[in-house]
Amino acid sequence: MRQATTPLAERTAGSDFAPLLRLIREEGLLDRRRGRYAFTIAVDLLALAATASGTVLAGNSWWAVLLAVPAAVFSARIAFVGHDSGHAQIAATRRANRVLGLLHANLLLGMSYAWWNDKHNRHHANPNHIDKDPDVGVGALVWTQRQAAKRQGFARWITRHQARLFFPMLLLEGIALKVSSVRDLKRQEARERWVEAALLALHVVGYVTLLLSVLSPGKALAFALVHHALFGLHLGMVFAPNHKGMDMPDPDGERWGHLRRQVVTSRNVRGGVLTDWFMGGLNYQIEHHLFPNMPRARLRLARPLVRAHCRATGLPYTETGLIDSYRQALGHMHEVGAPLRAE
Template identity: 65%
Template sequence: MPATLDAPPARAAGSDFAPLVRRVRASGLLDRRPGYYAWAIGTNLAGTAAVWAAIGWAGASWWAVLLGVPLAVLSARTAFLGHDAGHRQIAGSARVNRWLGLVLGNLLLGMGQGWWSDKHNRHHANPNHVGKDPDVGEGVLAWTEGQAARQRGVLRWVARHQAGLFFPLLTLEGVNLKVGSVLYLRGRSRREQLVEGGLLALHAVGYLSLAFALLSPGKAVVLMVVHHALFGVHLGAVFAPNHKGMAMPEPGERWGHLRRQVLTSRNVRGGVVVDWLMGGLNYQIEHHLFPGIPRCGLRRVQPLVRAHCAVVGLPFTETGLVESYRQALGHMRGVGASVRP
C-alpha cells in the first residue's frame, strides 16, 4: 500500500518550516481526537440510515428521489472521513486507520481506498506540479496552455469551453470515482484485489439491492442518478477552490516543503457551516503542511501558520467561497482561451 502522508517531512529540521513544526507540536494540535471522530462517524452513519429509511417510507411517491440530495451530502461526509483515515488523523494505529478507510471508502462509498491513497499522496507530495501531481495531469480538462494545445477533436472543444463545462462535468465524477477504483485493482496484488475488490463488490450489491428493494425500478434508477450526480458536484465543489489558479511550479523547480505547500494552496474563509460543508478542507494550507492534524484542529492551527508565513515572507492566500470559484474558473477560462480560434 502507498505510504500515507501523516506527518511533516523528517528533513524539516533546519529549514524555514522547522520553527512552525516545533510550535505546532508543542500546542498539542497533532494529538489524535478519537472522541470527535467517534461522534462524527456515528452521526453520519445514523443520518445515512435515516435517509434510507425515509426513502423506504416515501417509496410509493416520486418525491422519494429527492432524498438523493441529502444522501449525496452524507456520502460526501463519508468521503471526508475516509480522507481523514487515509491521512491517519483518526487513530494512532496505521492498521486501524487502514481498515477505517476500507470500510468508509470501499464498503460504504464504493470508492477504493488504495486507489485514493496512491493518487492523493502523489498530489500532497507535489501539489500543482505538472508531471507529478495527478490532479493537474493530462485528461478531459486542461490545466496549462501546453495541455490545451495537445488536445484534439472533442477534447479541444471541451478545453475551449471548460470553465462553463466544469460543474456539469462534475455530475459524472461520482461514477468516475467508482470506475477508477475498480480499474486501479488491475495488476495489484492478489490480496489487495480480494480485500478491496471484495468490499467494492459488497458495496455494489448492497447499494443496488437497497435501492431496488425500496423503490420501483424507475424510481431506483432516478434516485441513483441524482445521488451520484450531486455527490460528484459536491466533492468537486470542495476540491476545486483548493489549488486551481494557484502557483504551478515549472518543470525542474525544487521548492522546500513550506513554500511548495503554501504557494500552491488557497484557503476559503467561512464559519462552521463552510467548515462542515467542505469537510475542513477549506483550511487547505494548514492541511497540506500538517496532513496528520485531526480535522477539528485545523481552525486552531491557522493563526500559527498565518503568523509564521508573515515572518518568513510567504503570501498566505485566503478568499471567500465565491471568490475562490471565480479565481479557479478564471484560470480554466484563461487556459481555454489559448486554443480558441
C-alpha cells in the same frame, strides 16, 4: 494560544518549516482526537441510516427520490472520514486507519480506498506539479496552455469551454470515481485486490438491493443518478478551490522546500461555520497540506499560527471567500483555453 514568533537566527539555522512544526506540536494540535472522530462517525452513520430508512418508508414514490439529496450530503461526510483515515489522522496504527478507510470508502461509498490513497498522497507530495501531481495531469480538463495545445478533436472543444463546462462535468464525478476505482484493481497486489473488490461488490449489491426492493426500476435509476450527480458535485466544489489557479512549480526550475511547496500552491477559503461544515474543514487547505496528519477539526486552530509564520518568513498566504475562490479557479481554466478559442 501563542503567536508564531520565529527568530531570524532560528529560521536560518535550519528549515523554515521546523520552527512552525515545533510550535504546532507544543500546542498539541497534532494530537489525535479519537473521541471527536468516534462521535463524527456515529452521527454520519446514523444520518445515512436515517436516509435509507426514510427511502424505505416513502415507498415506491417520487418523494423517495428527493432523499437522494441528503444521501449525497451524508455520503460526502463519509468521504471526509475516509480521507482522514488515509492521512492517518484518526487511529494510531496503519492497520486501524486502513480498516476505517476500507469501510468508509469501499463498503459505504463504493470507492476504492487504495486508489484514492495512492492518488491523493502523490498530490500531497507535489501539489500542482505538472509531472507529479495526478490532479493536474491531462484528463477531461487540462491545467496549462501547453497541455491545451496538444488536445485534439472533441477534447479540444471541451478545453475551449472548460470553465463553462466545469460544474456540469462535476455531475459525472460520482460515477467517474467508481469507474476509476474498478480500473485501479489491476494495479493492486493480489491480497489487497481481493479485499477491495469484495467490499466494492458488497456495496453494489447492497445499494442495488435497497433501491430495487423499494422503488420501481425507473425510480431507482433516478435516485441513483441524482445521488451520484450531487455527491460528485459536492466533492468537486470542496476540492476545486484549493489549488486551481495557484502557483505551479516549474519542473525544470528550483527545488522548493516543504513550506514553500505547500503554501504557495494552496488557497484557503474563509466563510465561517457554514463554509467550514460544507467543506468539511478542508477549506483550511494550507494547514492541511503542511500537516496532513493533523485532525481536520484542528486545522482552523492552526490557521493563525501558520499565517503569522508565513508573514515572518515572507511567504504569501492566500485566503479568499468561497465565491471568489470559484471565480479564481474558473478564471484559470478559462485562461488555459484562451489560445484555442482564439483559433
